[in-house]
Amino acid sequence: MSDTMTDRLLTADELASKLALSRRSVHRLNSSGRIPKPLHIGGSIRWSEKTINRWLEAGAPDRKAFQAMQESRV
Numbered sequence: 001m002s003d004t005m006t007d008r009l010l011t012a013d014e015l016a017s018k019l020a021l022s023r024r025s026v027h028r029l030n031s032s033g034r035i036p037k038p039l040h041i042g043g044s045i046r047w048s049e050k051t052i053n054r055w056l057e058a059g060a061p062d063r064k065a066f067q068a069m070q071e072s073r074v
Contacts, residue, residue: 037063
């Protein structure tokens with residue numbers, strides 16, 4: 001994925017579709033810290049598509065492990 005591309009923000013429904021899961025499963029994974037931390041915009045919750053793609057490429061580790069990987073890249 002090109003870094004020049006605009007980072008799209010995914011809704012829970014869009015993320016669920018991308019992961020082939022239900023919306024409820026996405027919320028459960030988020031609550032348990034097993035997917036990347038979402039962005040809170042007003043009353044909405046969104047996930048960065050670039051972040052989700054990097055997370056999937058890394059093998060979908062839990063949130064803490066993924067954050068540690070991202071911090072070590074910088």
